[in-house]
Amino acid sequence: MLAFEEETCVARGQKSARMEQRTTVEAKEIIDRAARLLGVNSSEFVVTVAARVARETIRDYEQTKLTAPDHEAFLRAFEATEPTPMLVSLMKLHNEVSKPK
Numbered sequence: 254m255l256a257f258e259e260e261t262c263v264a265r266g267q268k269s270a271r272m273e274q275r276t277t278v279e280a281k282e283i284i285d286r287a288a289r290l291l292g293v294n295s296s297e298f299v300v301t302v303a304a305r306v307a308r309e310t311i312r313d314y315e316q317t318k319l320t321a322p323d324h325e326a327f328l329r330a331f332e333a334t335e336p337t338p339m340l341v342s343l344m345k346l347h348n349e350v351s352k353p354k
Contacts, residue, residue, distance in 0.1 A: 263304040272300075 276284075281295075288298035319327060336344075 263301060 284299060285295050288295040291298065293301075
């Protein structure tokens with residue numbers, strides 16, 4: 254229950270935004286039951302759990318995850334790449350432009 258209490262901060266505070274959902278009787282009953290087990294009301298339960306899943310979804314979409322073999326292959330490919338003449342020229346220009354005056 255402690256982990257849930259720590260997450261409820263998103264459901265606490267001034268409530269100025271409104272959300273409404275229609276659901277089945279079965280879904281409402283199971284949500285109500287879970288909320289009672291944790292000692293919170295169903296609205297707080299739904300908001301807290303939805304916010305947790307929302308954070309996880311955002312994190313999953315914003316991260317690129319590689320397995321250890323894929324990571325090693327990526328690094329080998331990255332290190333094996335020779336700079337093109339255009340990249341060398343661009344880096345020289347960058348060095349000239351970014352020199353302190």
